[in-house]
Amino acid sequence: MYYDSNTGLNKMKRYYFDQPTTDKFVEFLMTQAEVIAPQKKGDASYSYEVVTSGKDIVYDYPRTIQPLKKYFLPPRETLLSFDSKNNEFKKTDIALNNRIFFAIHSYEMQGIKRLDYSFTQGNPEFNYLQRRENSIFIGISFNPDKWHFTKSVGISIEEVERFSLYFEPVDNGFLVFEVDDTGKELISKFGNGLSLDASMDFEVREKEFKTKIKYHYNRLPQVFEHVYNSKVWSDIAQKCVGCGTCNLLCPTCYCFDVRDEVELEISKGKRERFWDGCMLNEFAEVAGGENFREKLSSRTRHRLHRKFKYITDHSGELHCVGCGRCTKYCPANISIVEIINNLIEEYSDHQKEQII
Numbered sequence: 001m002y003y004d005s006n007t008g009l010n011k012m013k014r015y016y017f018d019q020p021t022t023d024k025f026v027e028f029l030m031t032q033a034e035v036i037a038p039q040k041k042g043d044a045s046y047s048y049e050v051v052t053s054g055k056d057i058v059y060d061y062p063r064t065i066q067p068l069k070k071y072f073l074p075p076r077e078t079l080l081s082f083d084s085k086n087n088e089f090k091k092t093d094i095a096l097n098n099r100i101f102f103a104i105h106s107y108e109m110q111g112i113k114r115l116d117y118s119f120t121q122g123n124p125e126f127n128y129l130q131r132r133e134n135s136i137f138i139g140i141s142f143n144p145d146k147w148h149f150t151k152s153v154g155i156s157i158e159e160v161e162r163f164s165l166y167f168e169p170v171d172n173g174f175l176v177f178e179v180d181d182t183g184k185e186l187i188s189k190f191g192n193g194l195s196l197d198a199s200m201d202f203e204v205r206e207k208e209f210k211t212k213i214k215y216h217y218n219r220l221p222q223v224f225e226h227v228y229n230s231k232v233w234s235d236i237a238q239k240c241v242g243c244g245t246c247n248l249l250c251p252t253c254y255c256f257d258v259r260d261e262v263e264l265e266i267s268k269g270k271r272e273r274f275w276d277g278c279m280l281n282e283f284a285e286v287a288g289g290e291n292f293r294e295k296l297s298s299r300t301r302h303r304l305h306r307k308f309k310y311i312t313d314h315s316g317e318l319h320c321v322g323c324g325r326c327t328k329y330c331p332a333n334i335s336i337v338e339i340i341n342n343l344i345e346e347y348s349d350h351q352k353e354q355i356i
């Protein structure tokens with residue numbers, strides 16, 4: 001048992017919600033905004049969905065299949081419709097509901113933070129930023145399974161950055177921490193007349209991650225400076241089938257393609273955008289058929305450099321948040337942590353040779 005003073009939780013005002021109070025709190029949230037939370041999908045999978053009944057919310061879940069980004073960057077959306085005969089076009093209106101994202105894990109929130117960075121560089125991405133407005137996030141703790149490695153990329157389970165409230169499960173309920181003023185306001189509106197203050201001491205048990213990167217995360221960009229020509233890339237390419245699942249399920253991948261769909265009578269149509277990924281064969285293909293990353297080895301190398309080097313050099317943060325989706329759902333059982341650890345080994349051998 002260990003008391004974690006690094007989480008910052010010990011400095012925050014806290015409340016105790018038993019399960020009936022938590023159910024009432026969800027009902028209250030639903031009166032404030034559209035509530036989105038993890039729900040069961042099939043026997044063993046989870047998905048973020050709009051809550052119609054608090055009973056559908058799953059509080060203890062490993063991860064959802066798709067990341068939360070689907071609410072800000074939909075897998076497919078119509079950007080505009082056009083009528084070339086009349087020389088007209090109309091942009092699609094973005095619905096601006098107030099939304100509360102409830103029971104969200106720290107790595108997911110950090111994924112949104114990285115998307116915020118990517119979509120505010122250069123030309124800010126209007127549709128994404130519109131959807132990001134009026135969003136409140138409420139976090140919850142999680143138990144790492146064999147695919148999570150958030151700690152190895154510098155994200156603790158109890159990282160509360162950008163949450164308004166944070167739920168830590170305790171016996172028969174939750175300790176609820178007030179993280180920011182929005183959270184304070186929610187508690188004050190909900191708790192009017194209720195006795196919710198938690199006087200009990202609390203301890204956050206350190207949860208063990210089964211999957212770990214061998215080096216401290218600060219050293220990873222340095223490793224990536226030396227492994228561009230590594231043999232590891234071609235080893236992985238022998239197993240990879242280029243399906244793109246690892247891109248499409250990644251909370252920090254944001255690439256998309258834009259295509260015009262024209263109606264049969266040719267003058268009318270719509271411009272659509274949909275998720276794309278650098279592991280897919282046609283991603284780097286240009287007019288004339290030239291493909292700049294035809295080989296699977298160069299595609300994997302590019303994907304990993306985007307997570308651990310290229311964007312990190314600008315943003316100062318790794319753009320992998322350790323959710324483990326790319327490994328769990330890879331049909332070829334390719335593990336991102338194994339790739340990194342193999343690269344580290346090669347790098348470390350190389351460094352030793354230099355000394356000798």
Ligand code: SF4
Nearest residue numbers: 240241243244246330
């Ligand atoms: S999910 Fe696996 S098989 Fe599919 S592209 Fe990614 S690494 Fe290759």
Ligand code: SF4
Nearest residue numbers: 250320321323324326
């Ligand atoms: S690279 Fe893999 S583990 Fe890292 S954030 Fe993306 S899906 Fe998650």
